[in-house]
Amino acid sequence: MSAVLCQALPILDKIIWLYTIVMLLYAVLSWVPDLRGSWSRYVEMVVEPVLIPIRRVVPPAMGIDWSFLIVLAILWIIRAELIAPAMYSCFTPY
Numbered sequence: 001m002s003a004v005l006c007q008a009l010p011i012l013d014k015i016i017w018l019y020t021i022v023m024l025l026y027a028v029l030s031w032v033p034d035l036r037g038s039w040s041r042y043v044e045m046v047v048e049p050v051l052i053p054i055r056r057v058v059p060p061a062m063g064i065d066w067s068f069l070i071v072l073a074i075l076w077i078i079r080a081e082l083i084a085p086a087m088y089s090c091f092t093p094y
Contacts, residue, residue, distance in 0.1 A: 006090035009083055016079050022046055023072060 026047045029040050054067035 005086070009087045009090060013079060013083050013087065016075050016083070019046075020072065020075055023068065027068060 022043060026043050029036055029043060050071055051065070051067045054070050055065075058066045058070060060066065
């Protein structure tokens with residue numbers, strides 16, 4: 001595996017974890033409106049553009065926003081099935 005890819009994988013891993021944390025913060029803000037402030041608009045600006053296309057395909061049902069769960073699952077699958085094994089192969093001697 002190339003050295004550039006091996007250096008980029010940990011960065012991509014951190015970006016996915018950071019986005020996951022932002023999404024979880026967005027969920028907490030939707031459940032507890034008292035926590036909302038002017039800063040919560042920035043969280044919404046980061047999360048909503050990803051959720052809107054998924055909502056078009058899978059609309060909320062039974063009070064659950066399935067798009068949120070689908071995006072989280074996709075991020076976790078990408079991390080577990082693509083990034084983690086590739087990172088392992090970068091740091092494992094041949």
